[in-house]
Amino acid sequence: MHILRKYKWAILVFVGPTLVLYTYFVMVSIFSTLYYSLTTWDAISKPIFVGFRNYVEAFSNPDFAIVLRNTFVGLALSLLFQVSFGLIFAYLIYRTLRGFRLYRALVFLPVVLSQAAVAMMFTLVFNSDVGPINEILRLIGLEPLTRNWLSDKEVVFYTVLTPMIYQYIGLYVVILLAGMQSISEEIIESARIDGAGSFRVFFNIVIPMQLDIIFICIVMITTGMFKAFEHSYIMTWGGPGVRSAFLGVYMYFKAFVHAQYGRASTIAMVILVAALIITMLFRKIVQRFSY
Amino acid sequence: MRHTTPDLLQDRSSIVKQRIGVFFRQLTLAIWCFTTLYPVVWVVLNAFRDNKQIYGNPFAFPNPAIFRNFPKAFSGVHLLTTLTNSIIYGVVTVIVTMLLAAMAAFYLSKIARGSSLYVYFIIGIMIPIQAILIPLFINMRNMHLLNTRLGIIIVYVVINLSMSIFILTGFMKNGIPNDLIEAAVIDGCGPLEVFFRIVLPMSQAGIATAGTLVFLGVWNEFLFALTMLAAPGLRTLNLSVYMLRGPYSTDQGLMAAGVVILITPVILMYIVFQEQVVKGLTAGAIKG
Numbered sequence: 001m002h003i004l005r006k007y008k009w010a011i012l013v014f015v016g017p018t019l020v021l022y023t024y025f026v027m028v029s030i031f032s033t034l035y036y037s038l039t040t041w042d043a044i045s046k047p048i049f050v051g052f053r054n055y056v057e058a059f060s061n062p063d064f065a066i067v068l069r070n071t072f073v074g075l076a077l078s079l080l081f082q083v084s085f086g087l088i089f090a091y092l093i094y095r096t097l098r099g100f101r102l103y104r105a106l107v108f109l110p111v112v113l114s115q116a117a118v119a120m121m122f123t124l125v126f127n128s129d130v131g132p133i134n135e136i137l138r139l140i141g142l143e144p145l146t147r148n149w150l151s152d153k154e155v156v157f158y159t160v161l162t163p164m165i166y167q168y169i170g171l172y173v174v175i176l177l178a179g180m181q182s183i184s185e186e187i188i189e190s191a192r193i194d195g196a197g198s199f200r201v202f203f204n205i206v207i208p209m210q211l212d213i214i215f216i217c218i219v220m221i222t223t224g225m226f227k228a229f230e231h232s233y234i235m236t237w238g239g240p241g242v243r244s245a246f247l248g249v250y251m252y253f254k255a256f257v258h259a260q261y262g263r264a265s266t267i268a269m270v271i272l273v274a275a276l277i278i279t280m281l282f283r284k285i286v287q288r289f290s291y
Numbered sequence: 292m293r294h295t296t297p298d299l300l301q302d303r304s305s306i307v308k309q310r311i312g313v314f315f316r317q318l319t320l321a322i323w324c325f326t327t328l329y330p331v332v333w334v335v336l337n338a339f340r341d342n343k344q345i346y347g348n349p350f351a352f353p354n355p356a357i358f359r360n361f362p363k364a365f366s367g368v369h370l371l372t373t374l375t376n377s378i379i380y381g382v383v384t385v386i387v388t389m390l391l392a393a394m395a396a397f398y399l400s401k402i403a404r405g406s407s408l409y410v411y412f413i414i415g416i417m418i419p420i421q422a423i424l425i426p427l428f429i430n431m432r433n434m435h436l437l438n439t440r441l442g443i444i445i446v447y448v449v450i451n452l453s454m455s456i457f458i459l460t461g462f463m464k465n466g467i468p469n470d471l472i473e474a475a476v477i478d479g480c481g482p483l484e485v486f487f488r489i490v491l492p493m494s495q496a497g498i499a500t501a502g503t504l505v506f507l508g509v510w511n512e513f514l515f516a517l518t519m520l521a522a523p524g525l526r527t528l529n530l531s532v533y534m535l536r537g538p539y540s541t542d543q544g545l546m547a548a549g550v551v552i553l554i555t556p557v558i559l560m561y562i563v564f565q566e567q568v569v570k571g572l573t574a575g576a577i578k579g
Contacts, residue, residue, distance in 0.1 A: 003476050004482055004485070007402075007482050010398060010402050010482045011398060011402075011403070013394070014394040014397055015399075015408060018391045018395045018412075018452060019395075021448065021449050021452070022412060025445070025446075026418065026450075026453075029430070030418065030422055032426035032429075033425060036425060043429060089320070092319060093320065096320065099320070103320050103324060105565055107327055109558070109561065110331070111572055112560075113331075113554050113557060115513065116530075116532065117511075117532070120532065120550045121331065121334045121550055122330065124337060124550075130345050130346055130349060130543055132349045166327075166330075169327075171572065171573065174569060174573055178573065179577075213576070217576070226419050227421055247421075252421075252518075255425055264425060271421045272421075275419050
């Protein structure tokens with residue numbers, strides 16, 4: 001506002017401290033990570049510059065391939081379930097007058113819990129001796145499907161992914177619900193008068209008008225998956241091997257367990273770049289289809 | 292249906308259809324809410340069962356209800372210390388972050404609108420914390436701030452700045468009329484007076500939203516606590532409950548009680564400040 005512009009010192013007082021903290025601890029740190037990613041370093045002696053060797057090594061490492069695949073399969077399944085369930089349940093709640101607030105409050109509950117708490121909960125739920133999952137399978141006669149959910153390398157990835165998807169469906173329901181409430185009643189009413197049923201309204205009006213909000217959800221799910229840590233770390237330590245590890249967990253082990261800070265920084269850069277690229281890619285796709 | 296007009300009688304089948312629709316909607320939502328809450332309820336029930344009961348029927352109610360898991364968990368997580376730590380980190384982080392972010396947001400929304408600094412600050416929202424984890428850790432180590440309250444609070448402040456500035460700038464842009472500020476300036480107020488006398492008091496709702504988000508974020512934070520707080524006396528509640536899950540621990544009741552201790556304060560907060568909490572946690576995605 002021009003009237004306050006004359007106070008040139010205002011930028012120093014109001015933005016100065018934040019600018020210094022943010023620049024030093026966030027922005028400079030990213031460049032430090034980039035530099036470390038080009039070195040071999042144990043965080044004690046001096047970093048040795050090795051160029052892109054860490055990157056070459058990472059992409060030829062079978063463990064990294066598994067972790068990368070976990071991350072992308074996890075992302076695909078999260079997008080599939082969280083967006084579709086988010087849309088369906090948001091629409092169901094949106095069309096419901098009685099219990100609207102109660103349903104919204106209940107489905108959002110897991111979102112406020114810490115990821116560590118949810119991971120602990122599911123460690124107990126999936127426990128093969130005392131958890132209800134195996135017991136339910138036995139009760140409905142599917143005994144052969146019972147597993148050691150937390151250690152069987154065929155299923156452990158899905159075991160860890162389950163709470164990751166479960167915990168945040170409610171978040172996307174509430175976000176999409178808020179979007180639906182902003183659609184004007186008139187549009188939906190006139191469509192109904194023209195004879196459109198709930199399904200038609202859902203697919204032809206609600207979804208097209210929600211594309212920008214769906215895009216926000218996609219970005220949140222994507223960045224969430226690339227920094228995923230707690231569920232996998234707490235439930236299985238990413239194991240057996242790296243069977244249930246995600247990039248965030250893999251990076252943590254490289255740095256803080258194996259003291260390979262250079263290689264860990266390489267993984268961190270992969271996380272950063274992948275998150276940024278996928279975010280921008282989805283933005284392009286959504287822009288093409290929205291009107 | 293006694294007073295239906297002939298006109299509406301024709302639509303009887305569609306009314307029946309609508310009723311069936313309502314029934315199935317309610318049923319689906321009820322089943323889904325049950326599924327969502329079941330793991331939480333099941334763990335809470337387990338906290339009141341001893342190992343003998345836990346290894347029996349997993350669906351049974353605690354019979355009799357056992358309470359000894361809780362004293363064990365209280366001492367296991369050093370409740371007094373870790374709860375105090377979590378509250379200190381949360382409250383101090385919220386105060387510092389809100390002050391810094393509100394000042395920056397005031398500048399970006401009222402003094403230099405459209406400043407490219409805004410974009411610079413907002414980029415931080417897209418950056419995964421792993422991208423800065425190692426340099427932050429090294430920095431803190433070199434400054435001798437590892438294993439200190441100050442160190443972890445600095446980290447929590449800087450990782451929450453971007454989102455708080457984003458929320459507060461948006462809030463101030465629309466929530467505080469420019470006329471009011473202009474009038475104050477004409478009356479002789481400088482930027483500092485305008486900020487502390489007008490902007491800050493009028494931003495309460497925005498600060499409550501951002502503050503809730505930041506507090507819950509700190510309360511639930513795990514990765515930095517895990518890497519930066521090795522000293523038992525400095526750990527957060529979140530971290531120490533995780534530590535109940537020792538590699539060889541088979542005390543399921545103890546773990547369940549730990550989870551209950553950890554989630555009770557957040558659930559209470561959610562029940563009391565529901566609108567505020569929902570608003571805070573969805574603030575990045577929903578405008579207004």
